[in-house]
Amino acid sequence: MSAPTASGPALRLGIAGLGTVGIGVVKIVQRHAEMLSARTGRPVEITAVSARDRSKNRDADLSNYAWETDPVALATRADVDVFVELMGGHEGAAREATIAALKAGKDVVTANKALLAHHGQELAELAESLGRTIRFEAAVAGGIPVIKTLTEGLAGNQMRRVMGVMNGTCNYILTRMEDAGLPYDIVFEEANQLGYLEADPNLDVGGIDAGHKLSILAAIAFGTKVAFDDVVLEGIGKISIDDIRRAGDMGYKIKLLGVAQMTGRGLEQRMTPCLVPASSPLGQLTGGTNMVVLEGDSVGQIVLRGAGAGEGPTASAVMGDVTDIARGLRLPTFGQPAASLKQAQSAVAAAPAPYYLRLQLLDKPGALAKVAAVLGDAGISISRMRQYGHADTSAPVLIVTHKTMRDAIDTAISNFPRTGVVEGEPVAIRIEEL
Amino acid sequence: MSAPTASGPALRLGIAGLGTVGIGVVKIVQRHAEMLSARTGRPVEITAVSARDRSKNRDADLSNYAWETDPVALATRADVDVFVELMGGHEGAAREATIAALKAGKDVVTANKALLAHHGQELAELAESLGRTIRFEAAVAGGIPVIKTLTEGLAGNQMRRVMGVMNGTCNYILTRMEDAGLPYDIVFEEANQLGYLEADPNLDVGGIDAGHKLSILAAIAFGTKVAFDDVVLEGIGKISIDDIRRAGDMGYKIKLLGVAQMTGRGLEQRMTPCLVPASSPLGQLTGGTNMVVLEGDSVGQIVLRGAGAGEGPTASAVMGDVTDIARGLRLPTFGQPAASLKQAQSAVAAAPAPYYLRLQLLDKPGALAKVAAVLGDAGISISRMRQYGHADTSAPVLIVTHKTMRDAIDTAISNFPRTGVVEGEPVAIRIEEL
Incomplete structure (x- = not known):
């Protein structure tokens, strides 16, 4: 048979946002050009980039890419096929540029959990009406391909429950409290000094960031519209070192655990501190690592574990979406047409537990x-x-x-x-x- | 927007092999018709089935399906779009029917690791020359969507190492030896009585079955032709209860661990007993559960855990492939064109270790x-x-x-x-x- 060739037309990326993740994506595209074209059958290229500050010193050579100061201008360029949105924030530029990209006929890859948690339904409907796709593997659990696993790998399952430790900072704080015997306030301050916390720390320790992720997983798992406002949120600020120790005595660990399940009374979504058996995979999870547990009626329990943040892992997730698009894989945003997603009845505290x-x-x-x-x-x-x-x-x-x-x-x-x-x-x- | 409809033409399955997995697939298709069409945009149906013994009592209603005694006849029926090969065995009927199906323009879904380990290259080349696809999620690690994760989710990574505990029977035997303090021979006989062993037990305890799986993962991870004959195989028959205990004293567990990695001297593939830290995810894996560890240059380490066998989990994997095909997702068998896969230099014991x-x-x-x-x-x-x-x-x-x-x-x-x-x-x- 003939030698491999990247025979298709190049897939041209426009990247908005050149923080850690954006630069990570640039590095992968530059380092693995040959590998990417072997795997997708076509070259994967960057044509243009955009960020707030052009003069900032960045850890990658961007001289071959066109520069746009306005992300909307980037999103609508004729020489861009895929708009890669790595700016963050659920209002303003990220949302505006995403809409502009879809309307200009671009596919969108985003790492923006807040955008999807707040505007996922609207964006999915828009994308599907235009025959475009929005991919967002990097929005949930960093490098773990959980969106793909849930949407595609487990598509033959009626999902029963989805759980996850999806905020590395919270898990770091809880693990560190236990290991060092330190109270929450001290460890919170440590984490702050280490730069582990968002500018608004409540996004992390209040469970909001992890709640965004849970609401996205729930929509895919249960075929329902994203309902972030229905997620019961409770942060880790009230967890005492005493409870961590006492729970340990009884054979448990305390985790900020997200749980979404369809109950007889409706869809229950919780992102709250929970006890889990110390010997379980979730109980054994320490530090900043993420874990997602997917339970389906046929597959039983699938556990996925990996880095939930960081340049490499998050860029890996973005590139998984990019290679899918390069290969021509297209799915509705939440795994079935947005118009077919049901408005879930919200159930609070509907599932019994010890x-x-x-x-x-x-x-x-x-x-x-x-x-x-x-x-x-x-x-x-x-x-x-x-x-x-x-x-x-x-x-x-x-x-x-x-x-x-x-x-x-x-x-x-x-x-x-x-x-x-x-x-x-x-x-x-x-x-x-x- | 309009209500959801399964607007596409039905995807029609022909299932050859009505053992545990085949019946599991029938049950999912029957139970979840509505869910499957919502997710794929078209009905998923079974039109014909085939097995050795028609008179056998099976746990599903097959009366609506055409019956073929000859799997080749099934594979080439005009009313079959996807040939689902669940017969097993790498020579004879499974291979013959798979080739016939591809030549008749059908896509193929198979759970047959031996077939792919021995004839994967030939079958992939044939499929790709005919514009068809062969999917085999169920061939490796049961319900865990590891083929999809590796081929698609991590496609932006140069893989460094792939590891796995992929034979549940071996892990059951080793765990049971430790827990009960029993020697290998006794536990082997127990496992045999419980029906955990293949007709040829060496497929399990000799590491052959798990070696098949490893060779398939290695081909995808490293872009190389499947080279099962180069897998260094060593079974668990020589593991003594003494070593399990002593290793435990030193902080380790003994696992039948598959490892594939690209070294400076070539591709090393081993399926051998190894010690792993008792506190690691692999070390904590007990009983019949499977675990795969994927290491990429960007993503770091991803760990996947789930049931490695059984009706539900394996049928779930088959259905993941079926829904992919229903949605129009098509990839080269090993993630890049078969003709572009390189013949790996085989390296034995090339990676240093303690x-x-x-x-x-x-x-x-x-x-x-x-x-x-x-x-x-x-x-x-x-x-x-x-x-x-x-x-x-x-x-x-x-x-x-x-x-x-x-x-x-x-x-x-x-x-x-x-x-x-x-x-x-x-x-x-x-x-x-x-």
């Missing part, structure tokens, strides 16, 4: 019995309980309940004060069963 | 020094050593070496007898660094 409870109990006769009675009255049964020696007049008590509803837990918590034996604020954290 | 050595040392003065001298003469330096108390006249000694070449280990082993202090056969197992 809970971890930490109470500070006064040293009075019958104290434990009183607490058990409150739980029993709320319909909660106790699976395991551990009482610690008391230094003073009170002692911590840990309780792992059997499966129950969040409502019942809240009822019990509101009734604890009446017992006269519970001191301070009880802590209740959901245990996600894996 | 090794685990277990020696039985006679209780003589200076015995350890003599062993250390033999290692030093072979250019091997010792990282850690552990000597156990001796019950009789000899005692086990464990040595973890620094990185060295297999040649050097073999030289040392051949020189140990001359010391007069080493009893019996030393054990040397490679430690794969993760």
Whole structure:
């Protein structure tokens, strides 16, 4: 047979945003020109780039590319086939340029989770009405090809549940608190010094960034419109080193875990601290690594693990999308036509689960019995309980309940004060069963 | 926008082989007709099936499908678009029917690792010359979409190393040996009774089945022709419970691990018992679950974990391929044109590694020094050593070496007898660094 040739016309990229990820993409295109054309059957080239500051010193040679100061101008250039949006932000330039690119007949590759979480439906409908595609592997879990796995590899499955640790900074903070025995505030400040936090740290530690990612995965998994506003968000700011230690004593780790599942009452989406078994893949995840767990009716449980951020991993995800487009692979944005996505009924706390409870109990006769009675009255049964020696007049008590509803837990918590034996604020954290 | 419709023509499947996987595919197509057409934009149907024994009682209603006794007849039916080959075996009917299907203009989906390991190049060239595609997600690591991840998701990466525990039976046997403290022969017999072993058990415990899978992954990862004959195969039959325990003492687990990497001397492919750190994802893998580790120059390390066999997971992988074809996704079999795949230089033991050595040392003065001298003469330096108390006249000694070449280990082993202090056969197992 004949020798390989890159016989197709070049695929021409216009890259908007030359931060870490943008430069990472430039490097891959430059370093692997031959490999990319062997794999896609055509040259993959960059024709133009755009960023706020042209004079900034960047770690790549950009002299062969046209420079645009306006990303909309870049997005609509005649010599650009694919608009690669790496600017970030869900309003303003990123959204405007993406719309302009689609209207000018370009395909779009983006790493912008906020854009998709807020405007995914509108953008998908626009792209599909114009016969264009929007790809966004880099928007969720960095280098892990989770969008492709969910949309294509597991397309024969009705998905049951999607879970993930998808904010490396939060997982770094929780791991570091545990390893160093340091409180949240100190480790938060450390992470800040190390440059691990977004300019608005609440995007990380408040769970917003990870919530964006979860809402995108949920749309694909369940064939529903992205509903970021329905994600129950709870950050890691209230996690104490005490809870990390106590949970460890009971065989659990605390993670900022995203969970999306279709329940009898509707679609439940949560991005909240959860306990997971210490011996599970999620429990063993340390530092900034991401993990996504996909559960389907046929495949069972698939676990994907990899770097959730950084130049190389995120650029790898962008290039996965670029090579797909170069090869002519085209899919609806969320795996089925945007017009066919359903508006999900939002369900809050619809799935039952065991809970971890930490109470500070006064040293009075019958104290434990009183607490058990409150739980029993709320319909909660106790699976395991551990009482610690008391230094003073009170002692911590840990309780792992059997499966129950969040409502019942809240009822019990509101009734604890009446017992006269519970001191301070009880802590209740959901245990996600894996 | 308009309501969703499955507007395309139906994709019609002909399924040859109605064992566990075939029936699993039938069930998914029947159960999820609506979901599949929403996701692919067209109905996915079965028109005809084929198996050896028509009278066999099967767990699915096949009454609506045409029956063919001859798989070639099935493969060439006018009302079949995709030939789904789930018969197995690399000679005879599976190969013949696959070729017939391609020549009749059908795409092929197969779960047949042996067929691809032995005839992948020939079949890929044939498919590509005819403008057809062969998909085989189910051939490697069951439900884990590793072929798609490697071929598409990581297409922007030069791959550095591909590793995997890809035979669930072997991992079950090794895990069970450790947990129950039972020797290999007993656990092998248990596995046999449980029906976990192939009719020819050497396919499992000899590493052949997993070697087939590794050779397929290597071809995609490195752009080389499948070279199964170059895979260094070593089964798990010689692993003793003693080594499992001793390795555990040193912080390792023993796995039948496949490793493919491009070295300065050529492509190294090994499917052999290895030690891996007990705390690594591979080390923590127990029972029949599979895991694949993909290392790329940009993405770093991606770890995929899931069920490696069984009706649901394998059928899920088949359906991933079917939905790809229904959506019009078409790629060269090994990710780039078959004619462009290079014949890899085969390298054996080309990558250096630390090794685990277990020696039985006679209780003589200076015995350890003599062993250390033999290692030093072979250019091997010792990282850690552990000597156990001796019950009789000899005692086990464990040595973890620094990185060295297999040649050097073999030289040392051949020189140990001359010391007069080493009893019996030393054990040397490679430690794969993760």
